[in-house]
Structure formats: structure tokens, C-alpha cells
Amino acid sequence: MNPSRTMWCWAFAALALAVALGICAGHQWAAPAEIWQAITERDTLRGRLLWEWRMPRVLAAACVGALLGLSGAVFQGVFRNPLAEPYLLGASGGAALGATIALLVPLGLPQSWLLPVLAFAGAWGSTILVLGVARVAGALDASGMLLAGVAMAAMLGAIRSFLMLALSDETVSLQVVMSWVLGGIQTPTWSGLGWLALITLACLLGTQTLARGLDLLGLGDATAQSFGLDVARFVPRAVLLGSLVVAAAVAYGGLVAFVGLAAPHIARWWVGPRHRWVLPASALAGAVVVTVADAIARSVLPPAEVPLGLITAVAGGPFFIVLLARRLRAYGGRA
Amino acid sequence: MSDTAMLGAAHLCLQRQGRVLLDDVSLDLPQRGAVALVGPNGAGKSTLMQVLAGQLAPDSGAVTLQGQPLHDLNVRARAQRIGYMPQRFEPHWDVTLLDLVQMRVTDPAQAAQVLALASLQALAQRRWSTLSGGERARGMLAAVLATDPPVLLADEPGAALDVQHRLALVQALARRGRERLVVVVMHDLDLAFECFDRVVVLHAGRVAMDGAPTDLLHAAQLDEVFGVRFERIAVAPHTLLRARSLSQEPTT
Numbered sequence: 001m002n003p004s005r006t007m008w009c010w011a012f013a014a015l016a017l018a019v020a021l022g023i024c025a026g027h028q029w030a031a032p033a034e035i036w037q038a039i040t041e042r043d044t045l046r047g048r049l050l051w052e053w054r055m056p057r058v059l060a061a062a063c064v065g066a067l068l069g070l071s072g073a074v075f076q077g078v079f080r081n082p083l084a085e086p087y088l089l090g091a092s093g094g095a096a097l098g099a100t101i102a103l104l105v106p107l108g109l110p111q112s113w114l115l116p117v118l119a120f121a122g123a124w125g126s127t128i129l130v131l132g133v134a135r136v137a138g139a140l141d142a143s144g145m146l147l148a149g150v151a152m153a154a155m156l157g158a159i160r161s162f163l164m165l166a167l168s169d170e171t172v173s174l175q176v177v178m179s180w181v182l183g184g185i186q187t188p189t190w191s192g193l194g195w196l197a198l199i200t201l202a203c204l205l206g207t208q209t210l211a212r213g214l215d216l217l218g219l220g221d222a223t224a225q226s227f228g229l230d231v232a233r234f235v236p237r238a239v240l241l242g243s244l245v246v247a248a249a250v251a252y253g254g255l256v257a258f259v260g261l262a263a264p265h266i267a268r269w270w271v272g273p274r275h276r277w278v279l280p281a282s283a284l285a286g287a288v289v290v291t292v293a294d295a296i297a298r299s300v301l302p303p304a305e306v307p308l309g310l311i312t313a314v315a316g317g318p319f320f321i322v323l324l325a326r327r328l329r330a331y332g333g334r335a
Numbered sequence: 336m337s338d339t340a341m342l343g344a345a346h347l348c349l350q351r352q353g354r355v356l357l358d359d360v361s362l363d364l365p366q367r368g369a370v371a372l373v374g375p376n377g378a379g380k381s382t383l384m385q386v387l388a389g390q391l392a393p394d395s396g397a398v399t400l401q402g403q404p405l406h407d408l409n410v411r412a413r414a415q416r417i418g419y420m421p422q423r424f425e426p427h428w429d430v431t432l433l434d435l436v437q438m439r440v441t442d443p444a445q446a447a448q449v450l451a452l453a454s455l456q457a458l459a460q461r462r463w464s465t466l467s468g469g470e471r472a473r474g475m476l477a478a479v480l481a482t483d484p485p486v487l488l489a490d491e492p493g494a495a496l497d498v499q500h501r502l503a504l505v506q507a508l509a510r511r512g513r514e515r516l517v518v519v520v521m522h523d524l525d526l527a528f529e530c531f532d533r534v535v536v537l538h539a540g541r542v543a544m545d546g547a548p549t550d551l552l553h554a555a556q557l558d559e560v561f562g563v564r565f566e567r568i569a570v571a572p573h574t575l576l577r578a579r580s581l582s583q584e585p586t587t
Contacts, residue, residue: 080427215438218428222421225390226479227439228414273428 003271003281011270011284015062018291022058023050025295027302030054057187061294061308062287063200064185064253065263067245069286070207072260073267073279074242077214078235079146083323086260089149091243093156094126095119095250096181100160103177104167116251123247124240126152131236145239183256183309185294196252203245204283210238211275218273256309258316259286259293265323340399341366341516342417342486347386347396349540356382357393358540366485369512371527372520374537375561380520381422383537384490387518388419400486418484420492422520424475426463432474433459439481446481453477469500476504480511487511489519505530524576528552536560552576 024030030038030050038050071086078084086092098118102111134148160181168174188196213234216224221231249256266289267281293311300306342364349357356379364370372380385391387398389405398405400416408416426435432455436446450456455477458470466474472492480487489508493501501523509530511517521527527534528548536544536551538560544551551557552574558565563578 212438212441215430215434218430219426219435219438220421220424222385222390222419223424225410226388226414226417226419226421228411230410268428272434273430274434 003277007270011281015284015288015291018288018295019058019062022061022291022295023055025299026054027298029299052190053187056190056193057185058291058294059193060188060196060252061185062291063193063196064249064256065259065286065288065290066200066283067203067249067286068253068256068259068290069263069267069282069284070203070279071242071245071249072262072286073264073275073282074207074210074214074238074245075260076264077210077217077275077278078238078242080218081146082265083261083320084146085258086242086246087153087255087257089145089239089243089246090126090130090152090156091123091149091246092250092255093153093160094122094124094129095247096122096255097126097156097160097163098122099180099250099254100163100177103180104163119251120247122156123243123250126156127240127243131239145235179307180254181309182307183254183312184297184305184307185253185290188252196248199248200283203248204280206241207245207279208276210234210241211279213238214275215273253290254307254309256290257313258320259289259312261323262316262319263289340364341401342387342518343399343402344383344387345397345399347383347393347398349382349386349391349393355540357386357396360396360537360540360542362535362542362545364486364516364518367512367515368517368533369509369531370516370518370533370535371531372518372535372537373522373524373527374543377539378537379540380537381490382540384419384488384518384520388417388488389413390419414484415482416484416486418479418482418487420475420479420487420489422490422494424471429462429464431460431462432466432470435463435474436478436481439478449477449481468495469497469503472496472500472504476507485515487515487517489517491520491522494522502526525573528576529573 020032023035024032034046035050038047038055042048042051068086075086075089076082076084098121099115102115102118107114130145130148130152133152134145137144137148164174164177168177213229216227216229217231217234219227225231246260263282263286264278266285267278270285271277271281290308290312293315294308297306297308297311340363344360344362347357347360360379360383372383374380382391386393389398389408392406400408405413433446433450436449437443440446440449447456447459450459453473453476455474458466458474463471476492487508492508493504496504505519505521505526508517508519512532519531528551531548533546534544534548534551535542536557543560544554544556553567561578562581564581566577566579568575568577
């Protein structure tokens with residue numbers, strides 16, 4: 001099924017609406033006229049705040065959401081399991097550990113670039129480790145890697161907690177680490193946003209190269225292989241590319257749960273199961289969800305900001321339970 | 336191994352967890368012909384099909400395709416030349432029949448043509464979960480044959496079908512054997528002996544019998560392999576097999 005042009009128009013309209021809502025929402029509601037003034041003039045403090053803080057923040061939320069949706073679609077396609085979350089491979093655990101080191105260990109380098117770099121390194125490294133463990137154990141299939149990922153995530157989480165207990169003191173606020181671990185969009189500069197947009201676009205294009213392989217993988221290993229897919233090579237490649245997307249999302253948005261789970265479901269319901277369409281549709285769905293969730297996070301308890309991860313977990317938890325219950329009913333107790 | 340063989344297996348051996356699955360299996364399969372692979376459960380039929388399709392590597396021995404070692408071909412080249420219908424096929428996502436064919440041939444026009452040739456165009460937009468067993472088998476066969484591979488390996492393709500659909504599917508496969516090589520794992524011995532040019536009987540991982548159906552049908556070894564006593568019932572122009580348990584043998 002190829003989604004019609006009208007369907008894409010509706011989806012982009014939903015995203016535009018979510019972005020507009022996100023820019024209006026916040027500690028103080030901004031009317032559309034104020035926003036227009038901020039875009040065109042920026043001569044007042046409020047105008048500058050809207051232009052330099054809220055607008056890049058909202059657009060960054062959309063990019064992070066797109067990355068989360070994209071990574072979810074890749075991981076669910078690789079694991080052929082609609083309950084697979086990108087975080088199950090340990091990528092988020094690695095990213096969180098990297099970020100904790102950046103925040104707590106005095107390495108003498110600027111934190112603004114150390115945090116994303118170490119988050120990237122952590123996500124990438126933990127995924128490599130998961131692949132290595134699965135390979136040594138001779139379990140390079142989807143379930144083997146999933147189990148290796150769960151074990152890795154648990155270990156990395158324990159190390160992160162230990163570092164937080166051992167290294168945080170009165171000079172380093174534990175709250176800073178916690179707020180990052182609980183998820184929250186880092187407000188970028190306009191040039192930083194440009195980089196994030198570029199990374200998002202590169203991830204969109206890069207994951208398109210996986211689309212046919214993910215489709216074939218969904219037919220089962222034997223059929224995929226007989227239709228021309230080298231499964232043994234494709235799966236690790238797809239996992240690594242998916243981890244790169246997760247790492248980008250985590251570096252800019254902390255640990256945001258359940259978006260990677262929900263967005264591909266919304267996408268498949270909307271465009272069908274072919275990954276050529278599921279990948280961009282999932283990115284769009286993720287962008288809308290995170291933009292709205294971030295708007296809620298910024299405006300629900302002013303002047304405080306609720307961590308984004310809490311909002312998505314509260315909304316996504318029941319979604320996961322419903323999906324799990326439906327799947328258990330459909331497959332007689334097997335998830 | 337014959338020089339004219341399309342698909343050749345030479346001294347294939349395979350063990351898993353101490354159990355011998357294939358034990359020195361050698362076969363020459365010609366450019367065209369319908370070959371039925373039969374044998375009791377655990378004889379190694381599906382394993383042999385997977386090895387012939389390049390899905391499993393043997394511990395020793397080699398498979399050749401048109402004289403070239405199969406492992407020298409990459410997965411894509413193998414897929415172009417060998418069509419493989421596995422024993423079980425259940426897609427993880429609820430794809431349409433057109434989606435399935437498009438995963439084999441990416442050109443939408445060609446995919447539509449494949450479905451039209453198989454008289455399945457009315458089902459093109461139907462999702463897999465809504466298709467009957469017969470429609471699924473026909474759809475899968477159309478997808479596998481979409482690239483017109485010179486070799487088709489089908490592992491019990493009619494196992495889950497009712498008698499009408501099983502007969503139609505097996506006859507379609509046997510017809511293809513007039514132009515191409517078709518190897519089909521069969522449990523229905525009557526259909527295997529009636530529709531195929533050649534029957535290979537596997538037993539305990541070895542080729543126990545190999546020949547034309549008329550040569551094998553009356554051999555006592557067939558009874559030994561399957562552990563039953565077959566009554567041969569002549570129903571012109573064929574002979575049907577009715578299995579009797581050895582415990583039902585009259586004692587003297």
C-alpha cells in the first residue's frame with residue numbers, strides 16, 4: 001500500500017500544528033501575533049527569548065522525536081517484534097553512562113561537546129559489546145541480541161548509578177544528571193539546531209538504505225535469504241545504524257522512553273508495513289509526539305519543567321501494556 | 336557428478352548436536368524434471384533442501400549449481416537461480432500479496448504481471464492474514480517464481496492444504512518440471528509417485544532409493560524405509576499405496 005499524497009499532507013499538517021502549539025506553550029503562553037513579532041523583529045526581551053530559546057527548543061524536540069521514531073522502526077524491523085524498544089539493545093544505557101561521565105568526571109574539556117561525544121561513544125560502544133557478546137555466545141539472531149542487550153542495559157545502569165553515588169558532591173549537582181537521565185530536550189543555538197537537523201536528515205536517508213532488507217527480514221530468515229538478503233550481514237549493519245540514530249536522539253534529548261515503541265505502530269497503522277514508508281512515517285509520528293510531550297513538559301507545572309521522559313513514560317506505559325496484552329492474546333502467551 | 340547436472344550434491348554430511356542429519360548424500364539433478372523427495376519423519380528431507388538451497392552449510396561435501404560451487408555464489412546470485420519455498424512461512428508483518436511479490440521483484444509493473452500470470456490479480460491488495468491457505472500457497476509460489484529461477488526447491492508446500500488445493504499445487508509444480516528443475520519434499524506418497532518424474536527416498540540421512548516412480552513403487556525396500564507394509568492397489572493407470580501397520584500383520 002502506497003500512502004497517498006493527501007495522507008502525507010495531513011501528517012505534515014499535524015507536525016506543523018504540533019510545532020506551532022509547542023512554540024505557543026511554555027511557562028507563559030505566547031499568542032501567534034507575539035511569535036510573528038519575535039520572528040520578524042526580535043527587539044524585545046520576550047521576542048528574543050521566544051526566538052533564541054523557545055523556537056530552537058521546539059524544533060529540536062521535533063528532530064529528537066523524529067530520530068526516536070526512526071530508531072524504533074529500525075529496531076522493531078530488525079527484531080521483527082512490535083514490542084522491541086531501541087533501548088533494549090543497551091544503546092541508551094551506554095549513552096547514559098557516557099553522559100554521566102561527561103557530567104560528573106572532571107576531564108577538563110568543555111561539557112557542551114563532551115556530553116554528546118561521550119553519549120555517542122557510549123551508545124556505539126555498548127551496541128558493539130552487545131553484538132560481540134551475542135556473536136561469542138553464537139546467538140546472533142534477533143532474540144539472542146535482545147537478551148544480550150537487556151543484560152548489557154542492566155549492567156550499564158548499575159555502573160551509572162555507582163558513578164552517580166560515588167562522584168556527585170556539593171560541586172556537582174546530582175539533579176543535573178538526573179534531569180538528563182529522565183529525559184529533556186537540550187535547547188540548542190540556531191547553528192546547533194542546524195547540525196541536529198542535518199543529522200536527522202542524514203539518519204532519514206541512511207535508514208532508507210535498510211528499507212528493503214527490513215521488509216525481507218519480516219518474511220523470516222529462510223525466506224529473506226532465499227529472496228536475496230544476506231541475513232547474517234544485514235542484521236548487525238541494521239543494528240549499528242539503528243544505534244547511531246538512538247545515540248543521536250539520546251545525545252540531544254536524554255533518555256526518552258516509549259516514543260521509539262509507539263511511533264512505528266502509529267506509522268504502520270497509517271502507511272502499512274513496508275519500511276520504505278514506515279521509516280519516514282515513524283519519524284513524523286515521533287516528531288509530533290515528542291513536540292507535544294515537550295510542550296506539556298514545559299507548561300504543566302510552571303515555572304518548573306517536568307522531565308520529558310516522565311511525560312512519555314506516563315503516556316507510553318499504558319500503551320506498552322495494551323500492546324503486550326494484545327500480543328499475548330494473539331500468540332497464546334508468547335510475546 | 337554429471338557435467339550436465341543443474342544441481343549436484345556430492346557426499347554431503349551434516350551433524351547437529353551429535354545427531355547425523357545427512358550421511359554421505361550424493362545426488363545429480365538435471366536441467367529439467369520434477370523430483371519428489373520422500374522419506375519418514377527425521378529422514379533429513381528438509382535439511383537436505385536447506386543445504387541444496389544454500390541456507391545451511393554441510394560439514395563436508397559440496398553442492399554445485401551448473402557445475403559451480405554453491406558457496407562461491409553470493410546470496411543475491413543464489414536467490415536469482417534457486418527459488419526456495421520453506422516448510423513454514425508466516426510473515427511478521429501483515430503484508431499484501433502485491434507487497435510480497437514486490438519484495439522478490441522490485442519493479443511494480445513486473446510484480447503486477449507476475450500476479451496476473453498466476454491469476455492472482457484480484458488478491459493483489461489483500462493482506463496476508465485475510466488469505467486462505469490455498470491462496471497463501473499460490474501467492475507464495477507466485478512470489479518465489481517471480482524471477483523465473485531455473486531451480487525450484489519446495490519443502491512440503493501442500494502440507495497445510497486441503498486435498499483440492501494440494502492436488503492443484505502439486506500438479507502446478509510438476510508441470511513446471513517440464514521446463515525447469517523442481518524438487519519437492521512430499522509426504523503424500525501417492526501424489527509423489529503419480530505426479531513426479533523421479534522419486535528420491537531418504538532414510539536416516541542417506542539416499543535409500545532413487546529412481547523412476549514405476550521402478551520404486553513395487554520395491555520391498557519402500558516398506559522397510561517407512562516401517563509399514565504397503566498394499567499396492569491398482570487403480571488404472573496408477574497404483575495407490577495403502578499403509579498397514581506391521582503390528583496388524585496376520586501372525587502365522
